[in-house]
Amino acid sequence: MELEKIILRPVAMVRNGRSAPGDYGWKDTVSTIQLVSPFRSDALTGIEDFSHVEILFHFHLLSPDKEVYSSRYPRDNPDFPLLGIFAQRGAARPNRIGATVCRLISRKEDSIIVSGLDAVDGTPVLDIKPVFLAFLPEEEPGEPGWVSRLMKGYF
Amino acid sequence: MELEKIILRPVAMVRNGRSAPGDYGWKDTVSTIQLVSPFRSDALTGIEDFSHVEILFHFHLLSPDKEVYSSRYPRDNPDFPLLGIFAQRGAARPNRIGATVCRLISRKEDSIIVSGLDAVDGTPVLDIKPVFLAFLPEEEPGEPGWVSRLMKGYF
Numbered sequence: 377m378e379l380e381k382i383i384l385r386p387v388a389m390v391r392n393g394r395s396a397p398g399d400y401g402w403k404d405t406v407s408t409i410q411l412v413s414p415f416r417s418d419a420l421t422g423i424e425d426f427s428h429v430e431i432l433f434h435f436h437l438l439s440p441d442k443e444v445y446s447s448r449y450p451r452d453n454p455d456f457p458l459l460g461i462f463a464q465r466g467a468a469r470p471n472r473i474g475a476t477v478c479r480l481i482s483r484k485e486d487s488i489i490v491s492g493l494d495a496v497d498g499t500p501v502l503d504i505k506p507v508f509l510a511f512l513p514e515e516e517p518g519e520p521g522w523v524s525r526l527m528k529g530y531f
Numbered sequence: 532m533e534l535e536k537i538i539l540r541p542v543a544m545v546r547n548g549r550s551a552p553g554d555y556g557w558k559d560t561v562s563t564i565q566l567v568s569p570f571r572s573d574a575l576t577g578i579e580d581f582s583h584v585e586i587l588f589h590f591h592l593l594s595p596d597k598e599v600y601s602s603r604y605p606r607d608n609p610d611f612p613l614l615g616i617f618a619q620r621g622a623a624r625p626n627r628i629g630a631t632v633c634r635l636i637s638r639k640e641d642s643i644i645v646s647g648l649d650a651v652d653g654t655p656v657l658d659i660k661p662v663f664l665a666f667l668p669e670e671e672p673g674e675p676g677w678v679s680r681l682m683k684g685y686f
Contacts, residue, residue: 378568379541379655382589384626386534387617413533415625418601422618427673432587432628434537446573462542462659463577465666470570471539473587473658475630477668500534503628504617507672510682511620513632517662518582527665 386500402494403531417486428507435467541655557649558686583662590622
């Protein structure tokens with residue numbers, strides 16, 4: 377069975393002057409998320425009362441033919457286990473969507489400023505969601521040992 | 532400025548026998564997330580080592596013309612503040628994407644079983660991501676008072 381395709385329109389764009397993707401130093405990266413037409417400042421009313429937002433975005437630099445549909449080594453490094461694409465968070469995934477919780481620094485009319493967004497300058501944003509406590513895990517999630525090795529220095 | 536549209540293909544479908552959306556009792560809802568063609572079990576290899584997964588999905592029951600582009604009262608209830616659509620998590624949002632962290636109960640070949648997914652039977656899934664500790668907020672997020680009133684009984 378195949379399901380119908382879904383057509384999305386970006387709602388905003390990332391501006392941060394960072395031109396190259398990479399696996400280090402995202403925590404201190406400050407990004408402006410600028411709404412695009414037809415969205416205006418009223419779409420952000422009240423967001424400044426949250427400390428964190430989740431940004432859904434499109435890894436637009438990656439060609440669709442680089443999407444992995446089965447398994448791969450994280451970062452193509454065989455020091456990590458061979459894992460299904462849905463057991464890792466790498467960009468080369470079906471639909472190429474990133475989802476990252478960021479600290480909300482401030483709001484300016486029709487844009488917000490965040491830190492910790494792992495997306496390059498020009499990235500199309502698909503959604504902006506406030507982080508609700510009720511949507512976070514109730515207890516600390518469990519993860520396999522390779523994750524902390526992979527994530528060292530990433531944020 | 533408007534950005535180019537983005538075309539996505541669902542990677543899986545939700546099966547849980549729950550036919551109506553609603554704002555209560557999602558925590559105990561158990562859902563099977565069944566991969567669709569061309570995805571097979573190797574895309575899930577290793578996911579069973581995580582306790583939680585984040586599911587990105589499409590609110591497909593909602594008509595695109597119901598998308599709110601500016602502000603609304605959460606649940607259309609004026610007891611809540613009038614808020615920008617990006618300052619709330621309601622379904623009637625641009626692109627109609629949901630993003631929910633779920634408990635991973637088990638994996639069975641080309642499907643996973645989760646609890647706490649707030650999506651009805653037949654919902655198209657856009658991505659499955661393992662929850663990494665490094666992607667969660669470092670400290671407890673701050674939220675305005677209306678959120679806990681809104682979320683009471685939701686999960």
